[in-house]
Amino acid sequence: MSTPAIEVRGLRREFRASQGLFAAPRRVVAVDDVSFSVPAGSVLGVVGESGCGKTTLARMILGLMEPSAGEVLVDGKRLDGMDRRARARLIQPVFQDPFSSLNPRRRVSDIIAMPLVAQSNVTTSEVNRRVAESLERVGLSTEQGTRFPSQLSGGQRQRVAIARALVLRPRIVVCDEPTSALDVSVQAQILNLLAELRRDLGLTYLFISHNLAVVEHVASEVAVMYLGRIVEKRESEALFRDPRHPYTRALLDSVLTPEPGLGVPDVGLGDIMPDPANIPPGCRFHPRCPACFAPCAATTPRITSLEDGLVECHLAG
Amino acid sequence: MSALLEIDDLRVTFGGTAAVRGISLTVEKGETHCLVGESGCGKSVTSLAVMGLLAKGGKREAARLSFAGEDIREYDEKRMSRLRGDRMAMIFQEPMTSLNPAYTVGSQMTEVLRRHRGTPRAQAVDRAVELLTRVGITAPGLRLGQFPHQLSGGLRQRVMIAMALMCDPELLIADEPTTALDVTVQAQILRLLAELQKDLGLGILLITHDLGIVARVADRVSVMYAGEVVESAPTAELFRAPRHPYTRGLLSCVPVPGKVKRGDPLGSIPGVVPRIPPGFSGCGFRDRCSFAEAACAGPLPRRDVGPAHEALCILPEGVPA
Amino acid sequence: MSTLLQPAGASDRRRIWLNAGAILGAGIVGFITFVAIFAPLLAPYDPFAFDLGRRVIPPFWMEGGSPLNILGTDQLGRDYLSRLIYGARVSMIIGVATIITSGIIGTFLGVMGGFYGGKIDDAVVFAITARLSIPVVLVALAVAGFSGGASFTMVILVLGLLLWDRFAVVARSTTMQIRNLDYVAAARCAGCSPMTVLLKEVLPNIATHLAVVATLEMALAILLEAALSFLGLGVPPPAPSWGLMISEAKEYMFFSPWIIMIPGIALFVLVLGVNLLGDALRDMLGTDLSR
């Protein structure tokens, strides 16, 4: 079996969160003992609500944040201690907000060239050639390369961010909510572009989103996060057809597909919201879970392996 | 009997820039009318114009703007403020910032009743507790004494809804009420709105960019593009047979399980939303439209293309189905 | 996009007004800089040459004025216009030298604190707090007084070492904001070194904010130099500092008010010009950093 593109073992990240001026800072566990691997050439979708730790997870995999415990392997090599240039050649990001992910004071072509320049062994003519190639690949003109980000629309900016991510020809791209800030019509353009690039370049994606319909469309495998844990991770089709974790089910139920006449579903989760600074004992989902029974509040559920993935729930045993 | 809210040929300009370029729509009592469109299409400005809440510099003109049969075009700020919060209420997109951080939930809720009805404090508090319970908040007494920052986004939006209902309004305008919320909470809030509407007979004007929401809650839909309503129809009709090229394009952009196979490209609309310069005429969509022709730059006909179904397009029958 | 929603009329009017302010400010500062640079060519007399026979002559338009000395003469019979012209040099040099010194110190501290955070930031915040608790005028005076008399370089050094706080505060907060933006994250992912990130991603984006602070601090430095010189512990006589001119002429002010009005108005106009420039810059940025 080939080396997985991304492998994560026992990853954990804690923060000290200030709770107002007068309270002592509290410890917040954003990602709690997460392990998984992403086979080369596949797309792992990570879904979950705000505060579930999906962005923290992405930042650790990108090497932007040190894990409190555990390790990340990219293409079989440990991320910590890896030379930052070598890392850049392997893995690149596309962020959510194309308005803050591009330096407003640099021209588009300079932004795209940055990863090449940082390699410091690429000649200027080679840089120019590769930048032009990247621009073309994402559907931007050479003329647009001479502009500043503020002169482009949201979708065009996101294309620039993608061009920058691809200029080093990395194997893995971490997409953190790449279409959430865009309008629907533009979102489709970007999703199509990402799909096309993956096919043509054989990329592996870690695709983070809160939009389940989008994830279903792009991901081959989906991990559902809740309060820092992956509570279910399965092949995409199986997960959407037959969700095993009650939280996954609730998430799927709350997707409003544009099908008139179905009304708004009852997701049955009550009005308690998850608080990463105050994780409940036992199963961390139990206070909101419609299927909660006695052991849920008492013991932490074990990870159950299924033929097409895994789930962490007392009911799945 | 006249409709609850009637808008005819509403125009809003900021300086020389037209944000809304002559839109018409009606909201009947007990009906949810969805105004859907992408950012910058003028849907929020429309709702603010109806409420008389336009930012400084915004000018409103209309051939007709009536609420419950009364012409409110010439209402001054004082008369409008008597109407707002009492007979017509509004909730907003950002529950995080829409409540005043300096006052408790209770204080902000009761001041509506005290202002419009002069209700004594104790009775106003009772009403607030009743409504908080009604919107599904489990410990209303506790919540009344709390400050907004102590509540989650979903709870704050529930508080906003309860606050809007304090005076039993006839019309509720909801501007992207669930955009800032998580999906599970979004479903809960929309369900709550639907329930309240049935129980209270509210007319709702719901502003959203999300076609999923439109499909699930609207009775009638108006699709906005570049300051105009390009298509208007009953919900089922619109999703079954979209007639305007923009509506058609928009619908094809949304990934729907079972409709588009995973990995297949989604439909998309080429280009970007244009800026509408002053003095612009004709169809705002023509640069992105595959059916565009020379006539698109001239005045557009608003045609009936089906039962209660209108489209603003030169194609006589709309896009062929 | 949101440009559709902006109230265009109001912002246009505002821009015109801003431009008027910016042009006026740039005009004043440009003019005084010009005067300062070409002082030897512009001044009609030697600013140090005194003539005790021609003391406290009022400006030419007043009774008893003389066309030989357009702005009159001071208590030692020196030509007031010439002293005023050379005084521009003192103010400009002190203003510019101070913001260079304090700008370097403050920006360095602020950027370090904002970029690295943690213990380094704690230390920077502590340094800022300690600095702010020191009464500037008093300490500047004391340093000048105790170190055996003031001098030009002493004033620059003292002000430069004391006025870095606002640079540090603004550099720190803006760096912090930018550090958390995705383009910095993208630069790190691109394999850029921390130094490259600082120089190419952070500094260009805080530069305009620092320029605003620089104008505010320059105005402050000019006023402080004048105050120190006024109290006799700034630029030493016979240098023609505007503050010192007011101080030296104080005894005559009740009989000849013009003698303090002329240097006072010069100071006022220069500081106003610098502040107008700062305001224009600030409004271009659309943020309010004053405090």
Added chain:
Amino acid sequence: MLHFLRRRVTVAILVALTVLTLSFLLTRLSGDLAISIAGPNATQEDIELIRRAYGLDRPLWVQYFDWLWRALQGDFGDSYFFKTRVARLILERMPITMTLGLCGLAIALCVALPLGILAAVKENTWVDRSVLMVALIGQAMPSFWLGLTLMIVLGLNLGWLPISGTGSWEHYVMPSIVLSFSAIPALMRLTRSGMIEALASDYIRTARAKGLSRLSILVKHGFRNAAIPVVAIAAVQLGFMLGGSIVIETVFALHGVGYLAWESISKNDFPVVQAVVLVLALIYIGLTLLSDLLNAVLDPRLRSA
């Protein structure tokens, strides 16, 4: 609450210690203190005598800790010039400076708050621009020159107020006005920008959507939030004003702490200067602490999580 106080007070103590050290070092700038104290006509013998009498022959760090230990007990030694306890001197003069500072702040607030609010409500009109112009003019006015000008106009030409000195309340009027000028621009701009921000906020839109009266929108919902930073900064401004009073007290010959400091600097009276620097710094530290507390009291978001 405890956590916050503990942290804030620790920082305040550390800052105070730093200032203590700095003000000790300040007096050693001249090189040999004994020579400065002895004056220009002293013999080598006199200098030696003084050196021993003031303990200046000990190592620097011994002198430092000795001084620190006494300073912590409120003992700043004797004034070389006035020949009295420094602490007593400062206590005598402090009420004058405090009165000046508080009057200045009061005037500043009375001018800055209404004008700031007015400018915000009338944003981008001629009213707003006039207010901003006033702020710019205030910022550009050298305080000592403004003082002298007022003396000429109000004191000499109109004869309304005494020109200088200490005595009746009338002596405070002009200095307070001049001092207030140093705080007005900052407070006014802060009020204006805070108010503009508040008025453009979503919760004001909500208040309008609720149909509240204009007064309630402006005052209850708008100003309440804009006032938080203004009140907090006002406390800090008072600290700056006390520090800046040295210029104004000197101009008006008002015998407060600032005047004392100026006299002492020109007479090389080190213990007094040291003590004044320290006292002003401590007052500033106290005021910032107060400012933080005020902030927390006024802003529910800081009060509780």
